[in-house]
Amino acid sequence: MANEWQHTACILCECNCGIVVQVEDRKLARIRGDKEHPWSQGYTCNKALRLDHYQNNRARLTSPMRRRPDGTFEEIDWDTAIVEIAEGFKHIRDTYGGDKIFYYGGGGQGNHLGGAYSGAFLKALGAKYRSNALAQEKTGEAWVDAQLYGSHTRGEFEHAQVSVFVGKNPWMSQSFPRARVVLNEIAKDPTRSMVVIDPVLTDTAKMADFHLRVQPGTDAWCLAALAAILVQENLCNETFLAEHVHGVEPVRAQLRDVPVAEYAQRCGVDEELLRAAARRIAGADSVAVFEDLGVQQGPNSTLCSYLNKLLWILTGNFAKKGAQHLHSSFAPLFSTVSGKTPVTGAPIIAGLIPANAVPEEILTDHPDRFRAMIVESGNPAHSLADSTACRKAFQSLELMVVVDVAMTETARLAHYVLPAASQFEKPEATFFNFEFPHNGFQLRRPLLSPLPGTLPEPEIWARLVRALQVIDEAELRPLREAAQQSRQAFTEAFLGTVAGNPIMSKLLPYVLYETLGPTLPDGMAGAAAVWGLAQKTALTYPDAVRRAGHADGNALFDAILEGPSGVTFTVHNYEDDFALISHSDHKIALEIPEMLADLKALAATTSQLTTAELPIVLSVGERRAYTANDIFRDPSWRKRDTDGALRVSIEDAQALGLDHGGRARIITAAGSAEATVEINETMLAGHASLPNGFGLDYIGEDGRSVTPGVAPNSLTSTNWRDAYAGTPWHKHVPARIEACRAG
Numbered sequence: 139m140a141n142e143w144q145h146t147a148c149i150l151c152e153c154n155c156g157i158v159v160q161v162e163d164r165k166l167a168r169i170r171g172d173k174e175h176p177w178s179q180g181y182t183c184n185k186a187l188r189l190d191h192y193q194n195n196r197a198r199l200t201s202p203m204r205r206r207p208d209g210t211f212e213e214i215d216w217d218t219a220i221v222e223i224a225e226g227f228k229h230i231r232d233t234y235g236g237d238k239i240f241y242y243g244g245g246g247q248g249n250h251l252g253g254a255y256s257g258a259f260l261k262a263l264g265a266k267y268r269s270n271a272l273a274q275e276k277t278g279e280a281w282v283d284a285q286l287y288g289s290h291t292r293g294e295f296e297h298a299q300v301s302v303f304v305g306k307n308p309w310m311s312q313s314f315p316r317a318r319v320v321l322n323e324i325a326k327d328p329t330r331s332m333v334v335i336d337p338v339l340t341d342t343a344k345m346a347d348f349h350l351r352v353q354p355g356t357d358a359w360c361l362a363a364l365a366a367i368l369v370q371e372n373l374c375n376e377t378f379l380a381e382h383v384h385g386v387e388p389v390r391a392q393l394r395d396v397p398v399a400e401y402a403q404r405c406g407v408d409e410e411l412l413r414a415a416a417r418r419i420a421g422a423d424s425v426a427v428f429e430d431l432g433v434q435q436g437p438n439s440t441l442c443s444y445l446n447k448l449l450w451i452l453t454g455n456f457a458k459k460g461a462q463h464l465h466s467s468f469a470p471l472f473s474t475v476s477g478k479t480p481v482t483g484a485p486i487i488a489g490l491i492p493a494n495a496v497p498e499e500i501l502t503d504h505p506d507r508f509r510a511m512i513v514e515s516g517n518p519a520h521s522l523a524d525s526t527a528c529r530k531a532f533q534s535l536e537l538m539v540v541v542d543v544a545m546t547e548t549a550r551l552a553h554y555v556l557p558a559a560s561q562f563e564k565p566e567a568t569f570f571n572f573e574f575p576h577n578g579f580q581l582r583r584p585l586l587s588p589l590p591g592t593l594p595e596p597e598i599w600a601r602l603v604r605a606l607q608v609i610d611e612a613e614l615r616p617l618r619e620a621a622q623q624s625r626q627a628f629t630e631a632f633l634g635t636v637a638g639n640p641i642m643s644k645l646l647p648y649v650l651y652e653t654l655g656p657t658l659p660d661g662m663a664g665a666a667a668v669w670g671l672a673q674k675t676a677l678t679y680p681d682a683v684r685r686a687g688h689a690d691g692n693a694l695f696d697a698i699l700e701g702p703s704g705v706t707f708t709v710h711n712y713e714d715d716f717a718l719i720s721h722s723d724h725k726i727a728l729e730i731p732e733m734l735a736d737l738k739a740l741a742a743t744t745s746q747l748t749t750a751e752l753p754i755v756l757s758v759g760e761r762r763a764y765t766a767n768d769i770f771r772d773p774s775w776r777k778r779d780t781d782g783a784l785r786v787s788i789e790d791a792q793a794l795g796l797d798h799g800g801r802a803r804i805i806t807a808a809g810s811a812e813a814t815v816e817i818n819e820t821m822l823a824g825h826a827s828l829p830n831g832f833g834l835d836y837i838g839e840d841g842r843s844v845t846p847g848v849a850p851n852s853l854t855s856t857n858w859r860d861a862y863a864g865t866p867w868h869k870h871v872p873a874r875i876e877a878c879r880a881g
Contacts, residue, residue: 141160141162142160143158143159143160144158144159144160144161144583144585144702145157145158145172145174145175145582145583145702145703146158146159146562146582146583146585147172147175147248147568147580147582147704148182148185148186148189148248149189149192149246149247149248149249149561149566149769150185150186150189150247150248150766150767150769150770151185151247151311151312151313151767152247152312152313152568152570152572153177153178153312153313153314153315153317153570154247154248154568154570154580155171155172155175155177155178155181155182155183155186155315156171156172156174156175156176156177156178156180156580156703156704157169157170157171157172157182157186157189158170158171158172159189159562159585161585161586164193164194164586165190165193165194166189166190166193166194166562166585167190169182169186169187169189169190170182170187171186172703174703175580175703175704176576176578176703176704176705176706177315177316177573177578177704178315178316179315179316181315181316181318181319183312183318184763184764185764185766188770188775189562191770191772191774191775192560192561192769192770192772193560193562193586195544195771195772195836196772196836196837196838196839197544197545197546197771197772197836197837198543198544198557198560198589199542199543199544199545199549199555199557199591199592200557200589200590200591200592201213201214201215201557201591202214202215202216202218202219202554202555202556202557203545203549203554203555203557204218204219204222204553204554205552205553205554211555216593216601219554219556220601220602220605221605222554223539223554223556223602223605224602224605224606225605226510226537226539226553227239227263227510227537228263228606229537230263230509230510230536230537231263231264233509234509235264236263236264236265236266237264237265237266237267237480237506238506238507238508238509238510239260239263239264239265239267239508239509239510239511239512240265240267240268240269240491240496240499240500240508240510240511240512241256241260241265241267241268241269241511241512241513241514242268242269242270242496242511242512242513242514242516242518243270243512243513243514243515243516243518243541244256244268244270244514244515244516245270245514245515245568246271246515246516246767246768246769247568247570247767247769248561248566248568248769249515249561249566249568249595250469250566250567250568250569251564251565251566251567251595251596251664251665251667251668252514252515252541252558252594252595252596252598252599253514253515253595254469254647254667254671255595255596255599255600255647255648255651255664255667256512256514256595256599257647258599258603258644258645258646258647258648258649259599259602259603259606259648260512261644261645262603262606262608262644262645263606267479267480267486267491267499267508268489268490268491269490269491269492269493269496270490270516271493271516271521272471272472272488272490273487273490273491273492273493273863273864273865274435274493274494274521274522274523274865274866274868275431275434275435275865276434276472277487277488277490277492277863277864277865278434278439278440278443278487278860278862278863278865279429279434279440279443280472280487280488281440281443281487281488281862281863282440282443282444282447282730282733283443284474284488285727285730286447286451286726286727286728286730287464287718287719287720287721287726287727288464288719288720288721289464289465289467289718289720290464290465290467290471290472290572291447291462291463291464291465292314292428292462292463292465292572292573292574293314293425293426293427293428293450293461293462293463294424294426294459294460294461294462294463294574295314295320295324295426295428296315296316296320296323296460297424297459297460298324298330298422298424298425298426298460298461299329299330299331299422299423299424299425299460300330300331300332300333300418300419300422300424300425300426301324301330301331301332301333301425301426301427301428302332302333302334302335302419302425302426302427302428302446302449302450303332303333303334303335303336303342303346303427303428303430304335304357304361304427304428304429304430304432304433304442304446305335305336305357305429305430305431305432305433305434305436305442305869306334306336306342306428306429306430306431306432307336307338307340307341307342307343307430307432307761308321308342308428309321309340309341309342309345310340310341310342310761310762310763311430311431311761313428313430314428314572315573321342321345322345324345325345331347331348331418331422332345332346332347332348333346333347333348333350333415333418333419334346334348334349334350335350335352335357335360335361335433336349336350336351336352336432337351337352337353337354337822337825338820338821338822338825338827339351339819339820339821340820347418348411348414348415348418350405350407350411350412350415351406351407351822352405352406352407353405353406353745353822353824354436354755354757354822354824354825354869354870355436355437355438355745355747355755355870356404356405356406356745357405357432357433357436357438357442358437358438358441358442358445358740359401359404359405359740359745360401360405360407360412361442361445361446361448361449362393362396362401362445362737362740363396363398363401363402363405363409363412364412364415364416364419364445364449365393365396365445365448365449365452366393366394366396366398366401367398367412367413367416367417368393368416368419368420368448368449368452368453369390369393369394369452370393370394370396370398371413371416371417371420373416373417373420373421373452373453374390374420374452374453374454375452375453375454377454378453378454378456379452379454382454382456382457382716382725382726383451383725383726383727383728384723384725384726384727384728384729385727385728385729386728386729388729388734389448389728389729389734392734392737392738393448393737395738396737397741398412398413400741401740404745405745419449419453420453422453422455423460424455424458424459424460424461425449425450425453425455425460425461425462426450426455426460426461426462427446427447427449427450427462429442429443429446431759431868431869432757432869433446433869434865435759435865435866435867435868435869435870436867436869436870437745437747437867437870438736438740438743438860439860439863439865439867440733440860440861440862440863441733441736441737441740444730444733444737445733445737448728450462451726451728456715456726457712457713457714457715457716458712459712463574463575463712463715464574464715464718464719465571465572465573465574465577465710465718466571466574466577466675466678466679466682466707466708466710466718467569467571468569468571468577468579468671468675468707469569469571469671470569471488471569471570472488472489472490473488473489474488474489475488475489476488476489479491479492479495479499480499480504480506480507481498481499481502481504481506481507482495482498482499484498484499484864485862485863485864487862487863492859492863492864492865493518493522493523493864493865493866494522494523494856494857494859494864494865494866495856495864496518496522496528496531497522497524497527497528497530497531497856498856500531500532500534500535501527501530501531501534508535509535509536509537510535510536510537510538511532511535511537511538511539512538512539512540512541513538513539513540513541513542513548513549513552514540514541514542514595515541515542515558515595516542516548517542517546517547517548517768518532518548519532519546519547519548519550519551520546520547520548520768520833520834520849520851521768521851522851522856522866523851523854523855523856523858523859523866523868524808524851524854524855524856525547525849525851525852526808526809526852527856528851529551532548532551532552533551537553538551538552538553538554539552539553539554539555539556540552540554540555540556541555541556541558541595541598542555542556542557542558543557543558543559543560543592543769544769544771546768546771547834547835556593556598557589557591557592557593558592558593558594558595558598559588559589559592559593559594559595560586560588560589560592561582562584562585562586563584563585563586563587563588563589563592563594564584564588564594564595564596564661564664565581565582565583565584565594565661565662565663565664565665566581566582566664567579567580567581567582567665567668571707574710574715575709575710575711575712575714576686576706576708576709576710577706577707577708577710578704578705578706578707579698579704579705579707580701580703580704580705581665581668581698581699581701581704582702583661583662583702584661584662587661594664595664596647596651596655596663596664596666596667597663597664599647599648600648600651600652603645603648608641608645609641609642609645609648609649613635613639613642614649614652614653616631616635617631617632617635617649617653617654618652618653618656620632620653621653621654621656621657622657625692625695625696626692628653628654628657629673629691629692632649632653632654636649646667646670647666647667647670650666650667650669650670651663651664651666651667653666654666654669658699659699662699665698665699668695668698669691669695672691672692672694672695672698672707673691673692673695674691675691675694675707675708676688676690676691676694677691679708679710682708682709682710682714683707683708685708685709685710686705686706686707686708686709687706688707694707732862747870747872748824748872749872751874752805752806752807752872752873752874753824753872753874754790754824754825754826754872754873754874754875755824755825755826755870755871755872755873756804756806756826756827756828756853756871756872756873757825757826757827757828757868757869757870757871758827758828758830758850758851758853758854758868758869758871759828759829759830759850759868759869760785760827760828760829760830761829761830762779762829763778763779764776764777764778764779764780765779765782765829765830765831765832766830766831767830767831768831768834770831771834771836772836773834773836773844773846779816779829780846781813781814781832781846781847782813782814782828782829782831782832782833782846782847782848783813783814783815783816783829784802784804784813784814784815784816784826784827784828784848784875785816785818785820785821785826785827785828786802786815786816786817786818786821786826786875787817787818787819787821787822787823787824787825787826788817788818788819789823790821790823790824790826790875791815791817794875794876794877795877796815796817796875796877797815797877798815798816798817799814799815799816800814800815800877800878801813801814801815801877801878802814802815802875802876802877802878803875803876803877803878804826804828804848804853804873804874804875805873805874805875805876806853806854806855806871806872806873806874807855807872808852808853808854808855809852809853810853811848811849811852811853812848812878813828813847813848826873826875828847828848828850828853829847830850831847832846832847832848832849832850833845833846833847833848833849833850833852834846834849850868853871853873854866854867854868854871855871858870858871
């Protein structure tokens with residue numbers, strides 16, 4: 139039916155709010171929130187309503203592309219592309235080793251299923267190194283989490299008496315269900331409070347009871363002071379610490395020595411305001427904390443991750459309503475793989491190479507350098523620090539293949555570009571399943587058939603694995619036959635077959651796609667890997683899965699197939715939080731020696747990284763009402779701020795002679811760019827910001843190329859990075875700003 143409302147989800151941030159869509163002439167004609175979605179419940183922000191600008195834009199690819207020697211591209215057929223690419227990677231593997239093949243991507247904010255299938259091709263080649271956007275943001279926090287309790291936590295802000303946001307503006311960046319509704323509820327309730335740590339007077343900060351307006355880059359001193367106040371004023375939950383935490387005393391001893399008054403001056407926050415905020419946290423019935431890019435992409439970011447977690451651990455805000463929680467995972471975003479990168483020895487955290495190290499692992503004569511690269515649903519030539527170095531590195535590769543819906547900045551550097559079906563033309567899902575006590579998963583059905591000439595990623599990877607000829611058709615036949623009989627027959631055959639076949643056990647997504655996939659509803663073959671994830675989930679959390687109404691993995695999988703708005707896959711009790719701690723004693727391990735050493739060193743650490751030559755702190759990648767990730771290439775979706783203005787303070791505008799709406803040149807150690815000026819009272823003197831999502835070129839209807847705004851990574855450097863995680867300091871780039879004069 140042409141006017142049928144179809145269930146799907148927004149693909150622009152980790153919330154993946156449920157939406158319903160009416161499709162007309164292959165256009166997403168009408169979009170509204172899905173009231174049946176278990177988490178968003180009809181809520182969306184303004185950006186979801188513009189999703190047709192992703193689905194229908196002039197940058198879509200409709201044929202495999204091969205680069206000619208002169209750098210131009212030619213269309214080739216799929217069979218030719220698959221054969222040549224498979225042979226190219228086999229050559230790399232046989233000549234240098236499979237570990238010289240590097241994989242970047244695996245899905246953005248809305249498409250993770252393709253990444254689930256790429257692993258089969260990578261394992262068949264012996265590839266072992268990978269990275270993605272999380273290595274620009276979350277690996278420092280993941281490193282801390284792994285040592286404290288073993289996994290990721292999320293705050294229950296809907297019920298928290300005190301919500302703490304560290305370098306986070308959820309009014310604009312969302313990140314938890316119904317964010318603006320929840321923020322308004324907190325602000326209107328006199329029994330609840332909000333603490334915001336941010337140098338910018340953000341929309342969220344304007345709602346806060348305690349805005350700790352730190353000087354840019356001084357969050358560590360602010361957080362250390364807050365934690366120290368809890369200890370020095372005897373505000374810790376001693377019962378909780380005695381029963382559920384070990385390693386407390388070394389931490390307590392270190393915090394006793396923190397000079398609170400001095401650190402208040404260092405971070406620029408009034409000492410009494412710091413003490414009032416700490417006391418409010420300590421006295422609350424429940425506290426939830428959220429850290430985000432404001433600190434995760436700035437100085438001392440890993441230390442900040444550690445310190446902000448002390449706020450809820452020291453006060454016992456865990457395993458109770460409205461507090462901080464571990465949670466189930468339908469498919470973990472982070473692996474447990476660790477180690478060092480082959481060339482520079484940079485730390486590999488959660489299985490990911492630091493994004494800032496990527497060019498250095500290629501641009502070298504080291505024998506273990508990467509020789510080939512696969513990029514799937516990512517645009518690292520635009521999104522990683524120092525775009526110039528990234529482009530040079532990618533151009534030096536012997537083989538580079540990009541899988542994407544558009545001819546991105548990265549795709550133009552590739553030897554082959556494979557056109558993927560859009561996220562609304564295939565079954566899709568994300569693994570941002572972070573809720574507790576009820577956690578959920580949505581398998582999205584295709585709203586449209588794939589654009590002619592494109593293929594869903596599961597089919598692309600399956601064709602590439604077939605071309606490697608690592609599994610014989612005869613090995614798959616028994617599973618195909620069992621899948622035709624029943625789900626239970628397939629389960630038994632699958633477990634028996636895979637257990638005795640080490641090659642098949644390494645290539646499970648491919649095996650499922652080839653055997654179970656054809657038996658799934660029309661257009662849903664790409665969901666076959668979800669069956670395997672459902673089995674694993676039921677084995678990992680058997681009681682919680684049954685509590686959610688699913689007898690076993692097959693029942694869970696069927697519920698997922700039959701639930702277009704999503705299903706709850708686990709229901710935990712609050713006391714289950716302790717069982718989810720991965721340490722053998724199920725206690726939080728508070729002492730991390732490296733972090734305590736850094737905490738001690740703060741007293742002698744400089745908080746000023748700017749210079750007389752570069753006196754302004756530039757934050758790049760700010761989330762605004764009309765910014766989104768790179769998948770929105772068509773700039774016409776924006777109703778305002780169409781040039782991605784440079785926001786500067788009133789004081790800096792006066793000192794530098796900048797005019798609102800005028801032009802300014804931004805100079806950093808890495809490069810320079812021009813931007814439109816927005817004089818904004820939310821900015822501190824000495825602090826400026828540029829938004830994310832700009833600097834992408836686009837061919838308009840008139841055939842002319844336009845590139846609105848500044849590509850942020852033309853101004854960033856790979857040298858500015860966290861000492862532990864290698865994450866970039868995008869929010870703390872020393873810069874100089876000069877007025878551009880007409881003529």
